[in-house]
Amino acid sequence: MPEGPTAHKLTSKEQKRNRILQTAIEVFADKGYFTARMTDVAHAAHVADGTLYLYFDGKEDLLMTIFDQTLSQFIERLEHEMRSLDDPVDKLRVMVRLHLETLGRNRSLAHVLQIETRHTRKFMSQLTRGKFGKYLGLVRTIIEEGQATGRFKSSISAGLATNVVFGAVDEIIMSWLLAEDPSDLLRYLDPLMDVLIEGLAPCETTPQIEVD
Amino acid sequence: MPEGPTAHKLTSKEQKRNRILQTAIEVFADKGYFTARMTDVAHAAHVADGTLYLYFDGKEDLLMTIFDQTLSQFIERLEHEMRSLDDPVDKLRVMVRLHLETLGRNRSLAHVLQIETRHTRKFMSQLTRGKFGKYLGLVRTIIEEGQATGRFKSSISAGLATNVVFGAVDEIIMSWLLAEDPSDLLRYLDPLMDVLIEGLAPCETTPQIEVD
Amino acid sequence: MPEGPTAHKLTSKEQKRNRILQTAIEVFADKGYFTARMTDVAHAAHVADGTLYLYFDGKEDLLMTIFDQTLSQFIERLEHEMRSLDDPVDKLRVMVRLHLETLGRNRSLAHVLQIETRHTRKFMSQLTRGKFGKYLGLVRTIIEEGQATGRFKSSISAGLATNVVFGAVDEIIMSWLLAEDPSDLLRYLDPLMDVLIEGLAPCETTPQIEVD
Amino acid sequence: MPEGPTAHKLTSKEQKRNRILQTAIEVFADKGYFTARMTDVAHAAHVADGTLYLYFDGKEDLLMTIFDQTLSQFIERLEHEMRSLDDPVDKLRVMVRLHLETLGRNRSLAHVLQIETRHTRKFMSQLTRGKFGKYLGLVRTIIEEGQATGRFKSSISAGLATNVVFGAVDEIIMSWLLAEDPSDLLRYLDPLMDVLIEGLAPCETTPQIEVD
DNA sequence: GATGAATGAGTCTTCATTCAT
């Protein structure tokens, strides 16, 4: 009965912790982090108010854990899936697909991440910003690889390209969240990649600038 | 120094209102809307707490006014500048330039808009979402024009293209805000437009898909 | 140009003071003393907020003046009208008539007096309670006179009888105030006096009806 | 010592609620509803400010509960005691006795009811006015019964008679409250009833209502 | 005298957190 920290059977304690966390995601998504009350989370999770503090250090820890855990898992999976790939274009595609997939699968999580991410990015200390920065760093690395190998144009800075890529994905998700239509987020993958690849493509072959 | 089309002699009352509003922008930018206290705004504006309520209906009104006023002026100016232009590419460039310019000029305003915009987009009903939606609608219209005239590819939906454009601009600003380097935001205009134009360009001439 | 304190031509200042006072009566009647704001009074009187303080010492003074002035005038008039009367029954009748008349003529005044009187009776210092006590003292005196001359029964204390008389009048006014029907308050004079006189009349042995 | 018809073992929660309520009665009695602060109530009840809100919806709810609960219990008890009586005079006597008894037993309650009742009667819509109106309706019913059976004169309206009865009782309590002498309120029962009965009695000489 | 913008002390209420059971 393997019960180590990476064991697949979750202890009942871990299960409860996860249940609370998922509930918090839903409540935060519904009301917004600041507006939501700890009592709301406790009620929704069918536990007493005090119980939350047996599993988390407080409201902020709840939010931070959501960020941290989600990003950690995401990055871990991302690195795993990219390991077998060489082409930066392929890597970028995997990255975008995983991003859309992860949030497309859990709309509440997407809400929390999209809405509260900016507060967090700006105000929270390094932990989460670090995790988030790590993700952006991965995007940037791919871009730089692409630029080094000639798959992406070098006329723009890698940082800018990173912003374009991340911003585009981010806004597509935002738009998807605000729409009533809960259509599959992945349907945007191909056309989005099309635009991004074209936008980042080196331009020698195509003298596109002579737009009269 | 010719002032804008709406230049007036501001009454002393209007001046004070504007001073409070600008102070609120700075305080909200510094602490975040939810964390900032009305007392902070009052202190920073060198007025008594109660005075705030002579000019605004409350904390929320303060935030909403920031959004509403900024977006209104922005849209007005945007429509004014675009009136003389025909080419969708030119229009898009003006739009992006104005966006970068407006926020690049007032870093605190940029903070508030970037950080609090999402709460607002999601939770506030029509007023701001309406104004914001109007801006996004303008972007979309330009895209559609470009698609109709063959300047932009029609293989992707106008909505998606809108998201890519807005998301890219938005994230560049976000990145600029979080950087210590307060370099000129407008320096990103040309390379950004380069990527966007390429990304949205119709693809007939360039068989770009054969990425083996 | 006689301008002494008892002059009949009111100075413009006195007129304004009275106008404010009457307005305050109406506002207090409408909203209740505690709920009404000084600003409400000022607006209704078409003067600036600060102007109120040129004529009165503050909110409480406004209320106290309403009580004091009304009661003073009432008592003065009462004493004047009673001067020519001998029979305690007649005096009582005049007293009740004057009470109903005074409040029946100014419904707002009646509201304020009825509603706020108790707070005032209990909490305010001697001035008003004194004035009010003086009125009750007059009622009591009449009762005692009546008891001394055999017109009223002596089997109950004068204090109790005073309470019965005042309480009856008071509640009739209260009931009149809360009714939608603004019928003439004086219509209750005769039947009320009938009950009171019978109730206070000396008992068995005395065929009390042959009042000359 | 048999308790009332509604005697229960009170839960500790109900006990605390009652303790807070009784404390509120005392504080409101002492300072007046508008002047009293919630903090005063909390301190006096030896609980934290926030605790008040675990048992009541707010300040107004506290006052309303005082009214509602007191009147409900009073009316219930009144109806219970009157059930075995036939003679309107007896009923009236029970009613007056119960009224004097109830308030005579809890001077603070009497204060609150006497002082704040009028604000409430005028401003609060149905709840309290309804309960209060029900009590007045009971008085009126007794009067009407008495008039129908010839025990009371029919020359005055039942409404007027109700006012006289209620007003007299009410004012006696008021007078008792303002006196330093905390003598037994019930001592006034007999002489008061004497006056009321006489005042309401049909005139002997004129058997105007030949009710069988 | 009149104004009304400004003041800031005061109050109700909320809610994250604690701890006795």
Added chain:
DNA sequence: AATGAATGAAGACTCATTCAT
């Protein structure tokens, strides 16, 4: 471990009063 009643610090907002114009 779990509970949930209790806590009390904190904050948005009000409004009687003042005073510079």
